[in-house]
Amino acid sequence: MSQANVPAWEVGHYASVFCNAAAGSNLGLVADGAFDRGAKVPANGANTTVVNFKGITRKSVAAGAKGDVALHPGDIAVAFANGAIAAGATVFLTSADAGKEGMLKSYTSFGADGVVFIVGVAETPAADGEIFEVRLQGLYLKTA
Numbered sequence: 001m002s003q004a005n006v007p008a009w010e011v012g013h014y015a016s017v018f019c020n021a022a023a024g025s026n027l028g029l030v031a032d033g034a035f036d037r038g039a040k041v042p043a044n045g046a047n048t049t050v051v052n053f054k055g056i057t058r059k060s061v062a063a064g065a066k067g068d069v070a071l072h073p074g075d076i077a078v079a080f081a082n083g084a085i086a087a088g089a090t091v092f093l094t095s096a097d098a099g100k101e102g103m104l105k106s107y108t109s110f111g112a113d114g115v116v117f118i119v120g121v122a123e124t125p126a127a128d129g130e131i132f133e134v135r136l137q138g139l140y141l142k143t144a
Helices: none
Strands: 015-019 028-031 055-057 065-070 076-080 090-093 104-106 116-122 131-142
Touching: 055 076
Parallel strands: none
Antiparallel strands: 015 065, 028 055, 055 065, 076 131, 090 104, 090 116, 116 131
């Protein structure tokens, strides 16, 4: 079944980031400490609490290239959904699910999700794996 909504970007200013490894479109990136101002898709692993955010990719970025990202509060970016997301849901960046690194997930509660890095609020709904609009907000680490 095809996606019902057609998400659109509404960004006043894109930032440019360097990606040593390739990064797909519509994914959340984190800092790549091996490169000044570098960014990468968060790695899947035991510690899945993402603690920084470099932006959401507008288009795919080739390895060793610069790409445009949205990261300013108030901008509307388009991101992939990790699980179903309702319009108005608070979303966070996670690397907990293999194969879905860099996708945004709907926040339920601290008890269900643990410590998470809140990115924004969903403007449109999406099924798992679909793209949706997210209004970026002031980023914060949600704890208990």
